[in-house]
Amino acid sequence: MMNHSPRDAADQRLAVDLAPMLALLTALRDTRNITRAAEHLGTPQPTVSRRIAAMGAALGAPLTEPSGRGIRLTRAGRILAEAASEAMETIETAARRAREEIDPDRGHVVFGFLHLMGRSLVPNLLRGFRATHPGVRFTLVQGSRQHILDQLGTGQVDLALVAPLPSEDPLLTGFAVTDQELLLSVPAAHHLAARRRIRFAELAGEQFVTLEPGYGLRQIMDRLCAEAGFTPRIAFEGQESDTVRGLVVAGLGVALLPHFDPGTPAGVVEVPLSPRITRTIGLVWPRAKAITPTVRAFRDHVRTHV
Template sequence: MTYGTQAEPADQRLVAALVPHLALLSALRETRNITRAAELLGIPQPTVSRRLAALANVVGAPLTEPDGRGIRLTRVGTILADTAGQALPPVEAGARQVREEIEPDSGHVVLGFLHLLGRALVPSLLRGFRANHPGVRFSLVQGSRQNILDRLTSGELDVALVAPMPEGLESIAIAEQDLLLSVPAGHRLAERRRVRFAELAKEQFVMLEHGYGIRQITDALCAEAGFEPKVVFEGQESDTVRGLVAAGFGVAVLPRFGATAPAGVAEIPLSPKSSRTIGLCWRPGDHFTPAVRAFRDYVRAQA
């Protein structure tokens, strides 16, 4: 902390002396009685008296004065007690958050995942985990693969579900997901049982933006087949991409929609088969809180 006047170092020393006694000052403000303040804090009454005397010595003025059978705060004591009363609640809230953060039964997990995994995989994992850990809170963060990995490596996320699996991070492979070709229902390939990727060289593509794992895979499939895709639309949501396919704007590579294809779309397996590995990943050497470790271990057990 930088100070611009000669009085400020004295203020800093006073703050350093007052901080350990915020609870005491706040209790005196509430009770106006040394004995009751000591009971409220769970410390002996002589200890309270000694601390008040020490604080008064640091301040240079008494903080309390007799008032019948009790005490009352002096003007200086009132200023400090009022300040303590304002400062203590945020400190108590922070202490409560720290306790909840590290307790396995009431901790907090910040989980990042791809948009496409929010339909079934993430709800399934959370439902199973919370059956035995109902008090654990989750903050859920969705984004593209690159966005999620950037936020994970920066420390914003505890763990993340992504595909394809990244390099340079600790990870657990938990599922293999087939990728299919989505075409408009009336498309020339709609009735085919399988499609070779080279057959798509003249097709128009609807894709997710760069940074998404599916885009990375699609670009690689096109390169392996020897052509550069004609991209007519790029989006951030798989449902938008499917909607554009249904409207006849192009074809797309996406995971299976569900038990049946969405209206206006035909889903066709690729030949050879194409898939992606979904994994849970985290930073190497991370020291997990108990709640994050419990979730990581639960996911590992489901793999």
């Protein structure tokens, strides 16, 4: 049996005293205000003030200090509040897993995906899953590839559809879901609109409209330009594929985009590239994080239904 030193025992006693106050410490860190922290916890403000004082007494130093008309955490308070926030996330995750272990059909999935996938792929996956799991609740998070990967890394998203797969990140794992062909979208009156196929190197003189850096399509476009030996002339950058496509319709440039489903909109012609260009869409999740039964069920549904 391990023998604890007196200092270890003192730390353990302090941890026991502070453990019931994790939510309060987290609320203080987030609000930096006793009144708002009390409102967040549904606790009377005098009770919150007494608990803060009691925590300071247990520590042997105050956790807050005056700041204008309010308060701020001391250095010691900030250290404990950061640890409390991490501990609360762990406890909340464990509570969620325990609840869903009892009733996985009443669980919750936070599902991230790229904007382009919200048109048909994601709705089809959700419709199929909800047919057999009608009680599961989803929170949907959309954004750039980098934004979604960051959300996965911090645990704010459970599963995500991204392209390309993040093979560069050892903290994430996943599997390929489908391959998607990428086409050159040009204005209907563009000189390339009548072509049956086009090589990417032929686009060296064209103006591009594209998504901002951090989006998977932008990474692919930059790579294709580099492989073709030119730097793209970028006229406009956007955050939504529909906006990019609209700029193409307005004659402001050409764009690398997936096929528009259910059909190419008026004013745009989609020209296949030679050789054929595709991107792999994959489902990914944090490698080291235990997933709940509900998240696992949805992950397995995606694996078998695409």
